[in-house]
Amino acid sequence: MRSTISILLCFLCFYGKTQEKEKYAGEFTLGIRSTSSFFDNTNNGRPGLGTGGNFRIRLADRVNTDWFADYILSTTDYLKRADAHIGWSVLFYPFNFQNKGFKPYVLAGHCFDYSQYIDLQDYTHKADRWSSAIQGGIGTHYYFTPRFDITLQAQYMMHLGTHLEYEVVNSHVNFIKEKGTLPEGHLLITVGFNYTLGKLWGRN
Amino acid sequence: MGKKLIFVFVCLSSVLQAQDLAKGERKFLLKATGSLYKANQLRSNLQHYYVGGNLEYFFADKYSFRGDIYTLVGERNNVNFSMRSTTQLTAGFNRHFAVNGWSPFVGVYTGMTQLHSSPIIQDFVTEKAHPDIQYIPLVGITAGVQYYFYKYFHFYAEARFTHEVSPYASVSIDEISYTAGLGFHIPMKKVK
Numbered sequence: 001m002r003s004t005i006s007i008l009l010c011f012l013c014f015y016g017k018t019q020e021k022e023k024y025a026g027e028f029t030l031g032i033r034s035t036s037s038f039f040d041n042t043n044n045g046r047p048g049l050g051t052g053g054n055f056r057i058r059l060a061d062r063v064n065t066d067w068f069a070d071y072i073l074s075t076t077d078y079l080k081r082a083d084a085h086i087g088w089s090v091l092f093y094p095f096n097f098q099n100k101g102f103k104p105y106v107l108a109g110h111c112f113d114y115s116q117y118i119d120l121q122d123y124t125h126k127a128d129r130w131s132s133a134i135q136g137g138i139g140t141h142y143y144f145t146p147r148f149d150i151t152l153q154a155q156y157m158m159h160l161g162t163h164l165e166y167e168v169v170n171s172h173v174n175f176i177k178e179k180g181t182l183p184e185g186h187l188l189i190t191v192g193f194n195y196t197l198g199k200l201w202g203r204n
Numbered sequence: 205m206g207k208k209l210i211f212v213f214v215c216l217s218s219v220l221q222a223q224d225l226a227k228g229e230r231k232f233l234l235k236a237t238g239s240l241y242k243a244n245q246l247r248s249n250l251q252h253y254y255v256g257g258n259l260e261y262f263f264a265d266k267y268s269f270r271g272d273i274y275t276l277v278g279e280r281n282n283v284n285f286s287m288r289s290t291t292q293l294t295a296g297f298n299r300h301f302a303v304n305g306w307s308p309f310v311g312v313y314t315g316m317t318q319l320h321s322s323p324i325i326q327d328f329v330t331e332k333a334h335p336d337i338q339y340i341p342l343v344g345i346t347a348g349v350q351y352y353f354y355k356y357f358h359f360y361a362e363a364r365f366t367h368e369v370s371p372y373a374s375v376s377i378d379e380i381s382y383t384a385g386l387g388f389h390i391p392m393k394k395v396k
Binding site: 046048052077080120144195 | 263266267269295296297312313314315316339340341342343367368369370371372373374375
């Protein structure tokens with residue numbers, strides 16, 4: 001028991017000292033963003049267009065977390081596809097971590113996803129699915145001011161869960177829903193603008 | 205109610221100081237406008253008329269955050285849709301190039317359109333099957349100029365390019381809208 005308390009105290013002391021050195025830890029950033037979806041198996045190569053928002057909570061100088069929600073719409077000649085993503089990513093800054101100039105990062109995270117496919121000839125003919133997804137990618141911030149940045153990122157999102165596809169037979173759309181954990185992915189390109197409102201902790 | 209608003213405005217003005225707009229100071233400026241927008245679709249001769257407005261806050265002399273809302277009040281040359289109503293909600297950032305009282309700017313925005321329409325088609329069964337309300341993501345760029353001629357008023361003119369994807373077919377329904385008018389602003393810089 002005594003050793004456990006000692007270890008805990010040591011950890012807290014170490015954590016406290018680490019926090020003192022972390023100049024940017026605790027930053028809270030709010031942003032808007034637009035996401036385009038590429039290489040989707042239902043879009044025939046046509047990108048989907050999305051809008052959304054995000055906020056970031058920075059855990060350390062080199063580690064940030066990004067919490068986002070997006071709504072993406074894509075339309076083919078036969079189908080309207082709507083995707084809703086809500087999830088989070090962890091961002092790691094391997095090079096510059098200061099809020100100026102370019103700040104590249106790698107990211108990985110998790111997201112929940114809702115997809116709805118609607119037959120454009122008959123809106124009552126539709127299919128949907130809920131799934132979970134993981135994503136990874138790269139990106140960069142560019143700071144116009146120490147608080148205001150533009151963010152450009154590319155990530156590949158892989159859905160895990162029920163698989164949803166469609167086929168067109170004699171101009172009639174058939175939806176195919178396969179149970180299981182087949183991976184299905186798409187490339188997401190995101191452009192966002194973010195403003196740092198302040199620090200949640202470590203203001204001194 | 206009107207007297208209360210005037211009282212609040214006078215109180216606010218007494219504790220806030222106008223930045224020197226003539227010298228290009230914009231930080232902490234809060235501005236609002238309302239106007240009629242004319243819009244032309246690029247892939248057709250369809251014309252839309254919106255009534256809308258925006259609220260803009262300068263968090264730096266060169267940068268501002270802006271939120272807009274528009275609602276459709278009229279249209280011309282529409283042969284594909286029976287438009288009942290359209291409302292656009294957008295948010296974005298502007299970059300200003302202030303020179304004295306003038307403030308040319310460019311900006312980007314994203315948002316959502318709530319479309320309340322029905323395609324004009326012959327098949328009653330199919331028409332009935334279309335949903336009343338659809339939500340369409342949008343992105344766009346804007347450019348314009350503002351001229352600050354008085355502590356609380358400015359003139360402005362601007363154009364907006366909006367890119368959207370049609371919910372009915374695989375085509376974009378991009379449009380350019382433009383407007384000009386009188387805007388209202390409040391200097392929010394505190395007296396030291």
